[in-house]
Amino acid sequence: MSNNAMIQISNLKKAFGDHVVLKDISIQIEKGSVVAMIGPSGSGKSTLLRCLNLLTVPDFGAVRIGERHFEFDGKKSHLPKDKELAGFRARTGMVFQHFNLFPHMTALENVMEGMVTVQRVPKAQARERAMALLQKVGLAERADMYPQKLSGGQKQRIAIARALAMQPDVMLFDEATSALDPELVGEVLNVIRGLAADGMTMILVTHEIAFAREVADQVVFMRDGVVVEAGPPSQVIDNPQQAATQAFLARFNG
Numbered sequence: 501m502s503n504n505a506m507i508q509i510s511n512l513k514k515a516f517g518d519h520v521v522l523k524d525i526s527i528q529i530e531k532g533s534v535v536a537m538i539g540p541s542g543s544g545k546s547t548l549l550r551c552l553n554l555l556t557v558p559d560f561g562a563v564r565i566g567e568r569h570f571e572f573d574g575k576k577s578h579l580p581k582d583k584e585l586a587g588f589r590a591r592t593g594m595v596f597q598h599f600n601l602f603p604h605m606t607a608l609e610n611v612m613e614g615m616v617t618v619q620r621v622p623k624a625q626a627r628e629r630a631m632a633l634l635q636k637v638g639l640a641e642r643a644d645m646y647p648q649k650l651s652g653g654q655k656q657r658i659a660i661a662r663a664l665a666m667q668p669d670v671m672l673f674d675e676a677t678s679a680l681d682p683e684l685v686g687e688v689l690n691v692i693r694g695l696a697a698d699g700m701t702m703i704l705v706t707h708e709i710a711f712a713r714e715v716a717d718q719v720v721f722m723r724d725g726v727v728v729e730a731g732p733p734s735q736v737i738d739n740p741q742q743a744a745t746q747a748f749l750a751r752f753n754g
Contacts, residue, residue, distance in 0.1 A: 505564075506531040506670060506701045507552070512561035512572075514547055521547045523725040525561070529718070532699040536712035536733075539722040540748060545705040548722075549672045552703070553594045554585060565592055566669045590618055593663030594672040597679045599655040601647045601662075607634060607654075608643040611661045619666065626665075633661040637691050653684030660691055670701040677708060709752045713737050721745045 507529035514522040521544045529535050537545045550556035552563060557579060558572040568588055570580075579585060601610050611630035615621040621629070634640045637657040647655055656676055663671060673692065677685045689711050695702060696715045706712055712719055712733065719736040721729045721744070729742045740746045 504531050505529065506533075506566060507703070508562075508564040509548075509552070510562040510564075512548070512551060512563065513559050514544075514551060514556065515559055521725050522551070522558070525725075525727060527720060527727065527730070529701065529703065531701055533717040534696045534702045534704065534715050535718045535720060536716035537703060537705045537720045537722060538707070538709065538712060538736075538748070539728075543722040544725040545722050546674050549594065549674050549703065549705060553589055553592050553672060554579065555589075555594075586618055590614065590666035591669050592672065593666060593668035593670070594674065595656070595659050595663055595676045597675045599647070599652075599659045601655055601658060603647050606644050606646055607639060607650070607658045610647070610658055611665050614662060615665050630661070630665060633664050634658070636664075636694070637661045638687070651684060652680045653687045656680065656688045657691055660688070660695075664695075670703070671695065673702065673704045673706070675705050675707065677706070709737060709749065721748065723748070 505528050509525055509527045512522055512525040525548060539545055547556060551558045552565065554570070559574050560572055562569065562571045580588065602613065605613065608627065608630050611633055612626040615626040615629065616623060631640060631643060634643050637660055639654060639657055642650060642654060677688050680688065689708065692704065693715055704712065704716070716733055718730060719733050720727055721736055723744050729736050729740060729745045736745065737749065740749060
């Protein structure tokens with residue numbers, strides 16, 4: 501394993517009842533790299549992200565993110581205590597399809613909340629950092645607006661700022677643009693593009709194939725709970741070797 505690996509997934513398995521969702525997944529992701537996960541719905545991509553964030557507990561295998569290492573053998577008792585788990589999740593930022601913003605809080609308060617309640621950052625300092633992050637995602641002028649007054653793209657950019665506020669080691673995006681109207685997708689992709697340029701380690705579950713080709717260092721094609729093919733975009737997207745990858749991508753190439 502490379503000493504520079506930020507994320508190490510080893511022999512990860514997950515089943516829900518009789519339905520096996522992840523079948524012995526092993527992936528290594530270098531620090532500062534962007535990995536795009538593509539594949540048909542139901543292939544296990546979102547479950548894999550949730551296992552990395554420990555929102556879903558793997559059945560077997562191991563996960564290492566930065567210095568934190570977790571092994572699983574079917575017993576939930578291996579999970580860390582609540583405080584350590586909250587800290588780990590904060591350092592492993594996750595952005596979902598749906599924004600999950602607090603409706604009773606302004607954009608600024610949504611971004612501040614985790615810093616104040618989880619990290620115990622003083623409010624004045626949290627406010628300053630939150631405003632800087634809203635500026636970063638292009639929404640400083642919307643700081644005092646409530647979610648119901650914002651577009652889907654704006655809500656998703658605030659969700660990204662909220663995750664970044666916890667100063668994560670990695671960012672996980674679970675189809676962050678799939679719930680957006682087409683004309684709003686670009687503004688969210690621009691923020692992700694900026695994070696890639698800043699050197700943030702990221703995993704993107706996405707159906708935006710052209711975007712994956714542009715920003716990803718590595719593309720992973722999953723189907724039926726296994727990694728079918730992985731490699732640089734020039735290989736997996738432009739010259740796929742496996743028939744399943746070819747068939748999937750043919751839908752996007754007309």
